[in-house]
Amino acid sequence: MSHGRFPQTRPRRNRHDAWTRRLVAEHRLFVDDLIWPVFVRDGRDILEDVPSMPGVQRATLDRLAAHVAPARNLGIPAVALFPATPAHRKDAEGSESGNPENLICSAARLLKREFPALGLVGDVALDPYTDHGHDGVIRHGYVANDETLAVLTRQAVVQAQAGIDVIAPSDMMDGRVGAIRAALDAAGLIHTRIMSYAAKYASAFYGPFRDAVGSGGALKGDKSTYQMDPANSDEALREVAMDLDEGADMVMVKPGLPYLDIVRRVHERFGVPTFAYQVSGEYAMIMAAVERGWLDHDRAMLESLLAFKRAGAAGVLTYFAPAAARLLREV
């Protein structure tokens, strides 16, 4: 490939006018690329701020439809639901995760009724439900893989029965995608999609999320016996390959911006719908700088989101979804 030589070739010519810049643009962010994570809490008539995530709130069920309506009206295809489970409903086994009346199932029924065409993503993992904050059950001081699978499959089935369209296992237990697929199929839920958090890293960037769902306080140690080592990249491809073999319809890389190389490799290798999660800490970093006047909110937001598309992502889970959708609709 000839790249041309100066002065015959001047790359700046194509940048001279807005209309040529638009014509030659290789990637574009659309409202259709966005999934909005939404926090649900117990109680009545509360919409409260998450302190470490400026602009992000937790809503009680009676406020949920009004909270989600703007996103639906902006055309955002799907929301991902996360519960702030009250402490008295947590235990060592995460039993509340399988309660068909838990916050997520109740939220799913309500949102499906209000907004039938809005996609609902349900996170499947035990950390919002365990009193120790880990994503699985603990046996002999270790997060036990196979015992956890039984709890996760029940969680997935009750969520799907309540109206969750996409089960998103974020727990990083081995074999969970296959176990969940089998359980969903056995329950006749053959259309329920699985978006696996296939390459999920043991990251420092989940801190604000753990504040939001209240899973960080009691957490001892980190999650590095089940979440991936940030040092690894080939291992992400093996994780993705296994999840696809087990029946994942879509895969996710998480966190987002620090792991764009993984998004790119996964997308190139497998060519399957590959999503990225711009996690709470990434959101918090941008917002903290915005609050100090060090970054421009709209430009930093849109640039960070476009980066995912450039890396090959089909879409992004982002707390910026409503704000980004609002801007994208204006242009």
Ligand code: PBG
């Ligand atoms: C639960 C889960 C976590 C996130 C999504 N699902 C936290 C964790 O694994 O500790 C993090 C999302 C974010 O930081 O925005 N397993």
